[in-house]
Amino acid sequence: MIALPLLVERRQLVTPGDLLAEGDFQPGDNTYKSNGKIISQRLGLAEFKGKRVSVVALKGPYVPRVGDLVIGRIIDIVLGGWLVDINSPYTANLSVSDVTGKPFSPEMVSLSRILAIGDIVVAKVAAFDRTRDPAITIRERGLGRVEGGVIIDLTPTKVPRLIGRKGSMINMIKQLTKCEIIAGQNGKVLIKGRNLKMVELAIHSVRMIEEQAHTSGLTDRIRRFIEEEKEKASRMI
Amino acid sequence: MSITPQTEPLTKIKSRQMIEFLKSGKRLDGRTLTQHRNVKIEAGVIGKAEGSAQVTLGNTRVLVGVKIETGPPYSDTPNMGVLTVNAELLPLAHEVFEPGPPDENSIELARVVDRSIRESKALDLESLVIIPAKLAYVVFVDIYILNHDGNLFDASEYAAISALLNAKLPVVKVEGEEVKPTGEFKELPVRECPISVTIAKVDEALLVDPTLEEEVMASAKITITTTSTGKICAIQKSGGGAFTPQEILEAQRIARSKAEEIRSLIPGWGGRCG
Amino acid sequence: MGERKLIDENGLRVDGRRPDELRPIKMEVGLLANADGSAYIEQGKSKIIVAVYGPKEVHPKHLGLTGRAIIRCRYHMAPFSTPERKSPAPSRREIELSKIIREAFEPVIFSEYYPRSMIDIFIEVLQSDGGTRCAGITAASLALADAGIPLRDLVAACAVGKVDGQLVVDLNDVEDKEGEADMPVAYIPALNQISLLQMDGQLTEEEFAKALEMAKEACMKIYQLQKQTLKQKYVEAKEAVEKGEEA
Numbered sequence: 001m002i003a004l005p006l007l008v009e010r011r012q013l014v015t016p017g018d019l020l021a022e023g024d025f026q027p028g029d030n031t032y033k034s035n036g037k038i039i040s041q042r043l044g045l046a047e048f049k050g051k052r053v054s055v056v057a058l059k060g061p062y063v064p065r066v067g068d069l070v071i072g073r074i075i076d077i078v079l080g081g082w083l084v085d086i087n088s089p090y091t092a093n094l095s096v097s098d099v100t101g102k103p104f105s106p107e108m109v110s111l112s113r114i115l116a117i118g119d120i121v122v123a124k125v126a127a128f129d130r131t132r133d134p135a136i137t138i139r140e141r142g143l144g145r146v147e148g149g150v151i152i153d154l155t156p157t158k159v160p161r162l163i164g165r166k167g168s169m170i171n172m173i174k175q176l177t178k179c180e181i182i183a184g185q186n187g188k189v190l191i192k193g194r195n196l197k198m199v200e201l202a203i204h205s206v207r208m209i210e211e212q213a214h215t216s217g218l219t220d221r222i223r224r225f226i227e228e229e230k231e232k233a234s235r236m237i
Numbered sequence: 238m239s240i241t242p243q244t245e246p247l248t249k250i251k252s253r254q255m256i257e258f259l260k261s262g263k264r265l266d267g268r269t270l271t272q273h274r275n276v277k278i279e280a281g282v283i284g285k286a287e288g289s290a291q292v293t294l295g296n297t298r299v300l301v302g303v304k305i306e307t308g309p310p311y312s313d314t315p316n317m318g319v320l321t322v323n324a325e326l327l328p329l330a331h332e333v334f335e336p337g338p339p340d341e342n343s344i345e346l347a348r349v350v351d352r353s354i355r356e357s358k359a360l361d362l363e364s365l366v367i368i369p370a371k372l373a374y375v376v377f378v379d380i381y382i383l384n385h386d387g388n389l390f391d392a393s394e395y396a397a398i399s400a401l402l403n404a405k406l407p408v409v410k411v412e413g414e415e416v417k418p419t420g421e422f423k424e425l426p427v428r429e430c431p432i433s434v435t436i437a438k439v440d441e442a443l444l445v446d447p448t449l450e451e452e453v454m455a456s457a458k459i460t461i462t463t464t465s466t467g468k469i470c471a472i473q474k475s476g477g478g479a480f481t482p483q484e485i486l487e488a489q490r491i492a493r494s495k496a497e498e499i500r501s502l503i504p505g506w507g508g509r510c511g
Numbered sequence: 512m513g514e515r516k517l518i519d520e521n522g523l524r525v526d527g528r529r530p531d532e533l534r535p536i537k538m539e540v541g542l543l544a545n546a547d548g549s550a551y552i553e554q555g556k557s558k559i560i561v562a563v564y565g566p567k568e569v570h571p572k573h574l575g576l577t578g579r580a581i582i583r584c585r586y587h588m589a590p591f592s593t594p595e596r597k598s599p600a601p602s603r604r605e606i607e608l609s610k611i612i613r614e615a616f617e618p619v620i621f622s623e624y625y626p627r628s629m630i631d632i633f634i635e636v637l638q639s640d641g642g643t644r645c646a647g648i649t650a651a652s653l654a655l656a657d658a659g660i661p662l663r664d665l666v667a668a669c670a671v672g673k674v675d676g677q678l679v680v681d682l683n684d685v686e687d688k689e690g691e692a693d694m695p696v697a698y699i700p701a702l703n704q705i706s707l708l709q710m711d712g713q714l715t716e717e718e719f720a721k722a723l724e725m726a727k728e729a730c731m732k733i734y735q736l737q738k739q740t741l742k743q744k745y746v747e748a749k750e751a752v753e754k755g756e757e758a
Contacts, residue, residue, distance in 0.1 A: 013742050013745055013746065013749075015656060015665065015737075015738045015741045015742060016619075016656050016661070016662035016663070016664055016665055017662070017663070017664030017665050017699075017700060017701040017734075017738075018738070019701070030661065032621075032663065034663075034701070034702065037701075039663070039664070039701050041621060041661035041662055041663070042656070042659060042661055042662070043656050043657070043659065043741055043742075043745075057659055058659070058745065059548075059657065059658065059659035060658075060659030060660070060661075061547070061565070061566050061625070061658075061659060061660070063624070063625070089565065089566040089567050089568055089580075089625055089627075089628035090568065090627070090628070091568060130577075130626045131577065131626070155659075157659065211748060212748060212749075212752050214745050214748070214749060215748070215749045215752050215753055216753065217752075217753065221752065238583050238584065238585040238609060239583065239584045239585070239606075239609040239610040239612075239613040240574075240581055240582075240583045240613075241576070241579075241580075241581040241582045241583070241613070241617070241622075243574075243576060339603075341606050341607065341609065341610040342610075344603045344606045344607055345606075345607050345610055345611075347603075348603060348604075348607050352711050355711075356711045356712055356713065357713075456618075457614075457706075459708065464713070467715070467716065468713045468714060468715055469710060469713070469714045469715075469716070469719050470710075470711070470712070470713050471710060471711055472694070472708055472709055472710035473611075473708075473709055474611070474614075474705070474706070474707060474708040474709070475610075475611065475614060476614060477613075477614050477617030477618065478617070478618055478706075479618045479699060479702065479704035479705055479706040480704060480705050480708070481703055481704055481705070482703070482705060482723055482724075482727065485705060485708065485723065486720060486723070489716065489719060493716065
């Protein structure tokens with residue numbers, strides 16, 4: 001038998017059109033198969049798992065998936081609920097009954113007293129398919145209107161890197177900075193903390209992930225960064 | 238801005254049937270892959286126009302009128318007459334055509350026909366200047382789509398060249414500042430007979446002279462114009478698909494041989510080529 | 512025509528190039544902060560900037576397609592891009608080019624992934640010296656990739672023409688205007704398909720076949736540059752931080 005060639009290395013930077021493997025392989029995320037060839041669809045890093053070849057994209061739009069945690073902004077109030085911008089090609093619907101737990105009745109108090117245009121919510125994608133806009137819910141612990149903190153942008157495809165394997169990256173940053181960090185899959189990150197310096201460090205850590213998501217040794221680099229900065233700060237006092 | 242068009246797809250049954258037919262080298266209307274529909278060309282159908290022709294390709298029907306006036310030549314071509322091609326996708330030709338200014342489809346159509354005529358040097362523009370940089374003949378070719386059943390590029394091109402071959406040039410005399418018609422006419426200097434052939438790619442098959450149904454099914458089309466001496470003078474790939482280089486070379490061979498057939502049907506050309 | 516020689520006695524062109532030689536090309540990605548993807552190209556004296564927005568919501572909603580994203584494309588020349596001021600209103604040429612450029616991208620964009628949405632491609636020619644539709648396509652590919660829009664491949668484009676009886680690649684403005692033929696080609700290497708092809712002027716059958724081959728080769732050179740450009744920023748960032756580590 002002829003060995004079937006795998007044409008790139010793990011974590012190799014690839015572009016759309018790059019040939020990744022030929023022969024008995026299966027196309028994973030961000031790849032497609034054409035005439036027995038597995039080809040990349042996106043700029044990203046090659047990954048393999050068994051016979052499955054995929055690409056971890058460095059950039060890309062956010063497409064909702066049921067169960068995703070997202071951070072959105074109320075952009076309109078319509079009959080029966082709110083429209084929420086979730087940084088995606090599809091505007092999400094949040095229904096009154098989801099928020100109040102009661103069926104919607106038109107004589108009910110003005111919806112803007114519950115959630116106003118411009119309010120930020122942490123929500124979960126409850127339903128979404130190709131034919132209809134996503135429905136989101138805030139009826140779960142930890143979800144709901146955001147009362148404070150800073151929201152920063154992170155390329156949606158890099159959110160998994162912020163979270164890290166089993167939460168390793170985000171937990172480390174939380175622990176070191178003592179900040180609360182909520183990573184919306186839609187590329188919105190909420191950071192809350194009492195100490196301004198710590199909030200700054202957490203923000204900077206997320207920026208490092210934005211710029212260095214494709215590099216190795218990132219977790220250690222961020223740990224070192226936060227520790228050094230904390231030390232500097234303590235010496236100044 | 239150009240926007241992906243919304244096209245009504247064929248019914249599943251029909252599209253499946255078309256592809257099945259194509260696999261055995263046949264088309265739904267009984268033609269072979271490289272066969273044109275019935276081509277009918279009638280020249281001189283509009284008496285008020287200096288030249289005119291009506292072409293039918295199956296159910297596709299196109300009328301072209303040529304009007305000739307005098308006016309200033311373009312500043313960058315002071316020694317040439319002016320050729321202007323315009324196309325109207327009339328609302329009476331199909332329910333999808335809306336009245337209004339020309340859209341990208343009518344502009345593309347006009348420009349593809351213009352390119353065939355201009356690049357083949359069919360019209361001897363140099364002989365159409367009256368006073369260099371001041372006065373020249375302006376030849377308007379207006380394409381009127383009367384019924385749309387596919388392959389508007391070719392039907393329009395055949396009608397345009399036929400109308401030009403049919404056209405009479407009003408002789409003028411210049412007296413001081415005034416341009417006066419003498420009442421006499423001479424032949425419009427048409428020196429070439431470019432023929433475009435459009436080939437659509439449906440599934441893997443290359444189809445000459447596609448009907449509207451075939452165009453809906455086609456991933457892409459290519460229009461190749463050749464001259465009577467066998468040179469290629471214009472090409473336009475259109476539609477959202479693509480061709481392999483081999484398909485393009487094959488399309489070129491088909492276009493070349495089909496063009497000869499069509500050229501023999503162009504009224505008025507036979508008399509001039511020799 | 513024929514007023515000036517376009518190929519000299521050494522077989523070189525007006526700007527000193529060999530027949531199969533591209534003009535100097537400079538590409539850059541991600542230079543516009545607001546766009547989801549952006550790119551800039553200089554090919555000879557032609558300068559073009561491209562922005563891609565989307566996929567985003569279609570307004571009004573009924574214009575969206577249920578099975579795919581619609582693609583909108585605008586090729587536009589700046590009033591100051593040409594020797595004589597060009598009216599900013601879209602010309603018939605620009606309208607036609609917007610259409611065929613959009614059609615050149617339809618086969619590579621996985622538009623079926625984003626139903627009911629739209630993807631905008633804005634191509635602005637800042638300075639025109641021939642070959643702007645091709646350079647615009649080359650740059651738009653980079654902008655689409657930079658936006659992270661899934662693509663079957665990058666599209667690379669280049670014209671082949673005939674000047675003084677000889678086939679040459681990547682025509683500049685003089686060669687385009689005074690030459691005997693011009694054939695812009697957009698090529699999708701991974702699929703071995705041509706998604707834009709136009710021609711004006713006159714070519715024999717043999718010349719046409721050779722021109723197509725030359726266009727493919729020129730596109731492949733541009734394709735390599737496109738890939739390098741896309742990777743460059745990331746490679747530099749990676750080297751910068753990882754080197755720091757070793758030191």
